Amino acid sequence: xxxxxxxxTPVLAQDAKAGRxxxxxxxxxxxxxxxxxxxxxxNLAGENAAYIVSQLKAFRSGKRKHEQxxxxxxxxxxxxxxxxxxxxxxIQVVATPPVLD
Numbered sequence: 319x320x321x322x323x324x325x326x327t328p329v330l331a332q333d334a335k336a337g338r339x340x341x342x343x344x345x346x347x348x349x350x351x352x353x354x355x356x357x358x359x360x361n362l363a364g365e366n367a368a369y370i371v372s373q374l375k376a377f378r379s380g381k382r383k384h385e386q387x388x389x390x391x392x393x394x395x396x397x398x399x400x401x402x403x404x405x406x407x408x409i410q411v412v413a414t415p416p417v418l419d
Contacts, residue, residue, distance in 0.1 A: 332397070337405025340398055343390070352406045364411035370403035 341348075347356040352363030362370065376382035377391035378399075394402070 337401035367407035
């Protein structure tokens with residue numbers, strides 16, 4: 319449990335404002351606020367920061383492949399990845415279940 323806190327700390331210390339500015343390049347597929355507009359793109363709003371970091375680094379290294387994401391992630395620094403992860407992770411997503419009659 320303690321290891322999880324230490325592993326997550328660098329991600330949490332990053333700059334959400336810088337991440338938001340960088341996220342404009344993601345908006346075409348993932349939406350301006352992390353709610354996807356492209357059918358095959360995932361929502362990023364409210365996603366766990368560590369997960370976003372791991373996936374972007376996997377795209378960047380080639381461990382995970384995607385026609386567009388591999389190219390985009392290749393140009394991201396570790397700091398930019400952490401900032402993007404911070405931005406998307408702090409977006410609050412509210413789910414409202416339907417009222418069933």
